[in-house]
Amino acid sequence: MLSVVWRGVIPTLLGVLLTPIVSSLRIAIFVPDVPEEARNGLNQLAQQLAYRNHYVLTFRALLLPEVRYLVMHKLNMVEEIKLEVGLPQSLQESLRNLGGRSVWTLPYGSTEPVRPLIEANVEACRVILNSDLTDHLRHVSLDLAVVYSGNPCYLGIVQNLSLPFVYFDTDGLQDDTLLASGTPMDPMWLPPSTRRSYPFRLSLAERIQTFADFCRSALSNWNPILRLLRNRDASELDDRIMALFKNDSAMALYFVNSDYLIEPVEQRLSPKVVYVGGYHQELARPLFEPYNDTVASAKNGIIIVSFGNVVNCSAMPPAVVRIFLEVFRRLPDNRIFWRVREARFEEIEANEIPPNVNISRYLPQVDLLGSPEARLLISHGGAQSALEAMTAGVPLLGIPLLLPNYNTLRKLEARGMALILEKENLSVQSLLEAIRRLLDDKKYAKVAWQLSRMINERPFDSLDKAINWLELIGRYKKSAFPKEVESTSLKECGLFSSALLSLFTLLISVVYFNWSKTTANLNQETLSEETVPMPEQTARYPTRAKKAEGKVTVKG
Numbered sequence: 001m002l003s004v005v006w007r008g009v010i011p012t013l014l015g016v017l018l019t020p021i022v023s024s025l026r027i028a029i030f031v032p033d034v035p036e037e038a039r040n041g042l043n044q045l046a047q048q049l050a051y052r053n054h055y056v057l058t059f060r061a062l063l064l065p066e067v068r069y070l071v072m073h074k075l076n077m078v079e080e081i082k083l084e085v086g087l088p089q090s091l092q093e094s095l096r097n098l099g100g101r102s103v104w105t106l107p108y109g110s111t112e113p114v115r116p117l118i119e120a121n122v123e124a125c126r127v128i129l130n131s132d133l134t135d136h137l138r139h140v141s142l143d144l145a146v147v148y149s150g151n152p153c154y155l156g157i158v159q160n161l162s163l164p165f166v167y168f169d170t171d172g173l174q175d176d177t178l179l180a181s182g183t184p185m186d187p188m189w190l191p192p193s194t195r196r197s198y199p200f201r202l203s204l205a206e207r208i209q210t211f212a213d214f215c216r217s218a219l220s221n222w223n224p225i226l227r228l229l230r231n232r233d234a235s236e237l238d239d240r241i242m243a244l245f246k247n248d249s250a251m252a253l254y255f256v257n258s259d260y261l262i263e264p265v266e267q268r269l270s271p272k273v274v275y276v277g278g279y280h281q282e283l284a285r286p287l288f289e290p291y292n293d294t295v296a297s298a299k300n301g302i303i304i305v306s307f308g309n310v311v312n313c314s315a316m317p318p319a320v321v322r323i324f325l326e327v328f329r330r331l332p333d334n335r336i337f338w339r340v341r342e343a344r345f346e347e348i349e350a351n352e353i354p355p356n357v358n359i360s361r362y363l364p365q366v367d368l369l370g371s372p373e374a375r376l377l378i379s380h381g382g383a384q385s386a387l388e389a390m391t392a393g394v395p396l397l398g399i400p401l402l403l404p405n406y407n408t409l410r411k412l413e414a415r416g417m418a419l420i421l422e423k424e425n426l427s428v429q430s431l432l433e434a435i436r437r438l439l440d441d442k443k444y445a446k447v448a449w450q451l452s453r454m455i456n457e458r459p460f461d462s463l464d465k466a467i468n469w470l471e472l473i474g475r476y477k478k479s480a481f482p483k484e485v486e487s488t489s490l491k492e493c494g495l496f497s498s499a500l501l502s503l504f505t506l507l508i509s510v511v512y513f514n515w516s517k518t519t520a521n522l523n524q525e526t527l528s529e530e531t532v533p534m535p536e537q538t539a540r541y542p543t544r545a546k547k548a549e550g551k552v553t554v555k556g
Contacts, residue, residue: 025474026055028137028163029146030154033063034095034117036309037384038148038170041257041280043075045146048467050077057140059133061085061124063117064092083131085124095120100315103401104423114310114402125153137161144474146255149174164477166470168255171404172383173263173273181254181270252473255466257383261390261451262411276466278387278455284370291337291368294358298335301375303328303435304368304394305338308382311401314342320426321345322352327431329354334375334439339363369394375445376438381405386412393452395444397434399423417448 027049031042043058050056058075062084074080087095094116103113111118138161145165147154158165169177252272259277263269287295295302305324307313325348328336336357343361344350353359365385368374369392379385381398386408389396396418398409412418421434438444 024052024054025143025471026057026140027144027146027470027474028057028059028140028142030148030151031058031060032148032150033060034098034120034310037280037382038150041170041384042146042148042168044280045463045466046078047075048463049470050075052467052471054471055079057081057137057142059083061128063087063120063124064095081133081136083128083133085120085127087120087123091116091120091123097312097315099311099401101317103311104317104320108400108406108423109403111403121151121153125151128153128157133157134160143477144470146470149177164252164473166253166255166473168257170257170383172258172277172408173256174404174407177254177256177273181272183268183270183273253469255469257387258408259387259390259455259462261454262386262408262415264411264414274465274469276462277383278391279462279466280384281388281391282366284367284392285364287364287367287371291364294335295368295371295373298333298373300331300333300439301373302335302337302368302371303331303376303378304363304365304374305336305378306363306365306385307339307380307399307401308385309341311380313338313340314344315346318345318347321348323426323428323431325352325354325357326428327435328357330432331435332356335373337363337368339365366392376435378435381409383408386418390417390448390451391455393445393449395419395438395448397421397438399426415447415451417444417451419444 027046029042029046031039031046033039039060046056046058056077057079059081060083062082064087065084066082098116099113102110106112134157137157142161142163145158145161145163146168147158147165148168148170150170155167167177167180254270254273255276256273257277257279258275260275262277263275286292324338328334332354334356338357338359339362340359341361343359366388369377369388374392374394376397377385377389377394378397378399379389380401382405386396386398390412396409396412398405398412398418398420399422400406400409400420401423406420409418409420413420419434419438421430
């Protein structure tokens with residue numbers, strides 16, 4: 001009898017003792033409505049957190065009315081809150097045509113192609129602030145929030161709730177994340193996004209230009225400068241905006257959809273920045289009908305063309321579409337898979353499409369990249385597509401269209417697995433030369449395959465790393481955040497110490513200037529062709545795609 005009672009007491013005691021360790025957290029994740037790739041990635045993060053017995057709440061402002069299907073996809077064990085904004089019909093139509101002809105015709109860096117999205121987010125912010133969302137979130141008693149980059153409205157909500165939160169830069173490591181995280185600025189290697197070149201060593205003129213660009217970016221976010229630019233009649237609203245900027249610069253942690261294999265080695269990141277690139281990826285699966293038969297019939301492999309969900313390929317200028325079709329017609333031994341939103345092109349007849357080109361609304365992009373026949377990805381340089389290509393070991397041809405794309409593409413180009421083709425220089429000859437260079441020059445496939453092996457042989461996963469960080473922050477709150485040591489002001493140092501510091505700074509500046517002047521005569525042509533040396537290794541392990549097939553296949 002005593003043994004039976006004792007057997008019942010032991011599990012009870014263990015349950016009481018282990019309850020604080022396995023206690024669940026209450027986490028809110030703000031997901032975007034557009035673009036779809038970022039939404040799917042954050043939904044996958046929410047689903048995995050729910051599988052770990054956490055209460056997860058996702059919020060999404062519906063910019064466009066949700067299409068009702070017979071079978072609706074719904075997250076398991078996740079509370080989904082959706083708020084329909086009710087945009088005007090004209091703005092809804094502009095959102096549906098987002099990323100059309102203007103993306104290809106306007107200069108790079110123009111905000112006109114995404115202006116409808118900006119206006120829609122502003123209207124969504126007004127609707128959200130007038131709703132009972134904040135009261136509902138306060139009633140839930142959340143432990144942690146995840147806020148994606150692209151909508152500052154959610155920063156104000158989490159600040160009002162006094163919630164610890166993680167800022168998720170879904171576009172990769174961008175300049176605003178670097179400045180907000182307090183990453184040390186080094187003009188020796190770090191060109192800002194306004195510059196298109198990415199050399200590993202900069203000349204003296206390039207260093208001065210880079211330093212000036214970063215000073216301008218830093219001053220534009222400095223509170224005294226912002227106060228000079230404010231409207232004096234709107235002091236209360238501006239104070240709230242200033243508090244929002246202050247909150248942005250004091251975030252708990254920064255998740256960045258990038259990888260240390262992409263970023264420069266010389267970069268000295270703040271301890272608040274955590275790389276979680278590839279968190280959205282799943283294992284590549286064997287291709288299904290009709291893709292498996294079509295891929296098997298390609299003599300020289302396949303080429304995947306995908307410009308993401310923001311760029312509407314159906315509304316591309318007909319002249320640009322004909323450039324692509326003419327180039328693909330000259331590659332008859334390659335099978336091309338092109339993702340197009342409406343599975344057709346405006347002002348392009350069906351008989352103009354070459355027989356080796358497959359046009360489809362949907363592509364199993366990860367599965368196609370993971371197949372042994374994949375030879376090239378043509379993309380606009382989105383962070384998720386770039387990481388998928390690097391994981392699969394496929395070279396990339398980037399045609400940057402939107403502002404964040406250059407940051408990712410030029411880093412991959414510097415690594416030696418990608419080429420950049422300016423949309424201003426897009427022609428049949430330039431596009432054909434770039435594709436043939438990536439297909440014929442084996443160094444691009446070799447570097448891509450080496451990067452792929454290093455990613456797939458890691459003992460940890462990016463999604464698991466993100467979840468572990470969220471659990472740590474949720475349980476220990478601010479005590480788990482990396483702290484920054486406050487610098488000592490000159491006033492505290494005293495007059496004599498300040499004078500010595502100024503003299504020392506002047507001396508270092510003179511020495512640095514003379515050293516820079518002597519090293520500025522390097523051969524620029526040699527430096528421009530320099531690539532990152534990759535260690536020679538033997539292909540002992542298959543990638544994720546090859547693991548699914550049970551065999552090892554080396555591409556290139």
